Amino acid sequence: MTALNELTLAEARDKLAAREISATELTRAHIDAIEKARALNAYIAETPDHAITMARQSDERIARGEAGPLEGLPLGVKDLYATNGAHTQACSRILEGFKPVYESTVTANLWRDGAVMLGKLNMDEFAMGSSNETSCYGPVASPWLPPGWSQEQARAAGAGDKKGLLVPGGSSGGSAAAVAAHLCLGATASDTGGSIRQPAAFTGTVGIKPTYGRCSRWGMVAFASSLDQAGPIARTVRDCAIMLRSMAGYDPKDATCVDMPTPDYEKALGASLKGRRIGIPKEYRVDGMSEEIDALWRKGIDFMRDAGAEIVDISLPHTKYALPAYYIVAPAEASSNLARYDGVRYGLREQGRDIVEMYEKTRAKGFGPEVRRRVLIGTYVLSAGYYDAYYVRAQKIRTLIRRDFETAFHAGVDAILTPATPSAAFGIGEKTSADPVEMYLNDVFTVTVNMAGLPGLAVPGGLSRDGLPLGLQLIGRPFDEETLFSAAHVIEQSAGRVQLPASWWA
C-alpha cells in the first residue's frame, strides 16, 4: 500500500470520505515525513501540534457528516502568507519574530474548507529569486538527485551547505520541494514573475498562477502588488484544481480582487479539446534554447494535436521586452511596498543614534543582497528625472504585451502552449556568483503572463536527458483557468506523471 503521504490530494480526500483513513493518521504520516526531510530545508517553521489539533477537529467533522471540500487534508503554507499567531516572515530577517494577529484570506479559505496546516515553507526572501537561494533561512534542496550523484553524495551535501544539490526553483521553492518530496499534499505558493510555475517545472509538480484578481492578496506579504497572485502547487492537475477552488474567491478587502463566482475547476478535467485552438508563439523560440526544451515543446504540441486540438502559429511580438520591463515594474513597486519595514512598529530593529541611522542599520541588516538590489533599482527607476525613461516606458510595454495576447485570443486561440523554463533545474550555488541577469533569465517564459495578468499553468511534460523534470506552460484567457486545467490534464495523461527517484534524504 502507498504510504499515506504519497497519496495524491484527491486520493486522500476520497479515502477520508470513505472513512478508510483518518485525518489524524494522514497528518501524522506527513509530520513524520517532514521530520525526516529536514535536510531539504523546505519547512522553516513546523507546526505539528497545531496540525494534529486541526486534524482531530476534521475527524470530528467527518464523523458528524460536516466535512468541507478539503477536510483533513494536510497542506504547507508559503511563508509569504500571514498565518494567525504563527511564524510569518517572508523568509526575511527584517520580520524577525513577527507573528501576525490575522490570517490571510487565502489560507483562511483553506481552513474554512477543512484543510490542515503543517507549517510554513521556505521561499526566496520577499519572493525575490528564482532558486530559493535568497532566503534568510538558507537554500532549499530539490528532492531530485543531481545528475550523476549518488545517494551518499546527496546526503552529505544535504547535511552540509547543500552546494551542488539541485535548486527547487523560486521563489516558491519550499512549496515545490515539499510537494515533490511528499511533505504535504499540496502547498500555497505565489507568483509575481514565475514563482509558482518555474519551481513546479523544476520539481516535476503542477502549479497554476490564476488570473490576476482571482485570489485575494489580503494578508500576503506584498512584493509587486500589480503582479502578485496566489496559487497552488500540487502533484497533479486535479489536486491543483481542487486547491484553487478553495483558495480563490471575491474578497472586499482587496480592491483588485474580482467579484466573480469561482467555478468547480475539477469538473474541467476530462473535457475534450476537440476543436479547441492552441496557439504556439514563435517568439518563445529564444536564442540558444536547448534542443531538449525544443523537443519537449514539440511533444506538448503533439499531445494537444492528438487530443483533437487545432494547432495555430501565433505571434506575440513584444515578448522580448517583457523581461526588462518586468525588472523595472516589479522592483519599482517593491521599493515602495518594502518601505514599511522600517524597524518602527514590528520585526527587526537595530538601534541608531537617531531615526535615520536606525532606518539605515535596520534595513541594511534586515534585507539580504537581492532584496537590497531590487529596492535600489526600484528607487532609481521611480526617481525624478528617470521616471519617464524607465517606469512610464515599462508600463507602455506592459500595455503592448497585454495587447499581443488580446490579439491572439481575439483571433480565436483558446490557450497558448510554451515551455515553462529555458532549462532544467541547476545546482545550488551554480548561479549565485554570476551576473544577476542570468538568474533573471529563468523567468523569460513566465513574466509575460504576470505582465498581462493572465492565468498560467506549469505541468510536467517529461524528463530531460539527465532525468530531470521539464515543464510545459499553458497560458489562458483572463478568468479561463478551466481551459488550462482541461489542457494540462491531457498533457498529464499523455506524458504520464514524472516519478521522483527514491529519496536520498530520509
Add this chain to the structure above:
Amino acid sequence: MTAAANRTKFIKGATGDWEVVIGMEIHAQVTSRSKLFSGASTAFGGDPNSHVSLVDAAMPGMLPVINEECVRQAVRTGLGLKAQINLRSVFDRKNYFYPDLPQGYQISQYKHPIVGEGEVVVDVTPTEQIRVGIERLHLEQDAGKSLHDQSPTSSFVDLNRSGVALMEIVSRPDLRSAEEARAYVTKLRTILRYLGTCDGDMEKGSLRADVNVSVRKPGAPLGTRCEIKNVNSIRFIGQAVEVEARRQIAILEDGGKIDQETRLFDPGRGETRAMRSKEEAHDYRYFPDPDLLPLEFEQTLVDELASALPELPDAKKARFMSDYGLASYDAGVLVMERDTADYFEDMVREGADAKAAANWLINEYFGRLNKAGLTIETGPVSARANSAIVQMVSGDVISGKIAKDLIEIVWEAGPQADPRKIVEERGMKQVTDTGAIEAAVDAIIAANPDKVEQAKAKPTMLGWFVGQVMKQTGGKANPQSVNELLKSKLGL
C-alpha cells in the same frame, strides 16, 4: 478682478510699492466616520493608538480599500466650489520615510485628482469681492503624530490620525494681501461647513493651510515663492503673510534674492523660519498605487449629490438680499454660518420683520454671544424668543431700550422663556397713552424753566428733556411720542 488694478493693497517699501502674491493649499479633514482606506474611527481625542486598524499600522499584507463616503464628500465639495468633477481619478503613492508614516508612503492623488478647476467668490470687505481660482482638490491620507515629550530617550508615535481622509484644496495665486488670504480661508471654511464635508475646526487641526507667498514690483513677473507650512488659524495666516512679505521685501531691497524654501511660522515670535530648502526637498517618487484601481464613478452619482446639495452661502446671501431686502453686509454676516442663517430665517418665520431681525441679531444678540463665548447653537435664547422681542419692538409694544432689558431676563431664564409673558407680567409695555406722556412732559417743562429757555437757543437740549421724560416713565414711554410732544411744547 486682476490684482494689478488694486494699488491700495500694495506694501510700501523703501524703494516703492510691492505687491504680495499668495496661493494656498488647504488641508481639510473630510467629515466621515471611518478613515480613507480603513474602517478605523476618525473620532478626535481618543487614547493614543486607540483608533488604528491593521491597515493604518501598515502591517504586512494589509491592503487599502476606498471609503466611498469620503469620495462622495470630495465630490460634494467639488460641486460647492463650482469645480470640474473628474469621473476618473488615480491614487498615487508619495514615498518618504517618517516614523508617523507607517506605510513609508502617503496615498494621495498626484496627476489625476478627483476635482479639477473651480472658483470661490470671496467678500474681502462689504463692498469688495474677489474671485479666487481653485486649481484642484484631491483626496489623501493624513499621517500620524510623533510625540517627543513622553520619554527622555525616545519618541513615541500616535497613529490615531494615520489614514484619516484629507482634501487638499489648491488655490491659484490669486490673493494679494493678508486680508484677502484671511477672507479666502474664512469663505472656504464657510462653504465646507455648509456642505458638511469638513467641520472646519482649526483648533483640532481639521483645517490647516500651507501658504505660498512671493512679492514683486507691480506689473513685474512672479517672484520666487516660499511655502509656509501648516498654519493653523485664520489670524495666523494673516500674520504669516504679513511678516513673510516684509521679510522678502527687506531681502530684495537689500539687493539679495529669495531662496525657494519651506518655512515655518512662529506665532510667538511673529516670524517665519526656514525649514528646508529646495535642494533638501524630498524626491517623493510618485507612482500610481498598484493596490488601488483608478477611482471611477458615473455622472449619475454626481447629479445625485448635486441635487441634494444644500443652498450655499452665495446663493443664500443673494436670496436674503432679494427676498428680505437686506443690505449686502448684513446678508453676508448672516450667511457666514449655516446655523446663523437658519436661526435668522426661523425668526422671520415666527413673524419678525426681516430687516429688524437682522439688525437685532447683528447689533445685539451676536455681541452677547461673543462676550459669553457662545455660538448661535449654544446660546440660551431661542429664535422664537428673539423673534418675539423683535416683533414687540416693531409693534411699539416695547421700546428699544426695554428690549435690551428684556433680553437680559430672557437670557437668564433660558430657551423656554416666553418674552411676551415676561413683558406682560413685569409691566414692561411701552406707554403709548399720550395723556400719560403729556403729563410727564408738562411736569418736566414746569420744573425746569431755565432749561426751557436754553433749549430755545440750543435745540440739542431736546435730548436732555427726552432723557428726563423717559426716566420719569421708567423707560416705557414711546420715544417718538415723547419727541413729538416735547418739540411742539418747546416750540422747536
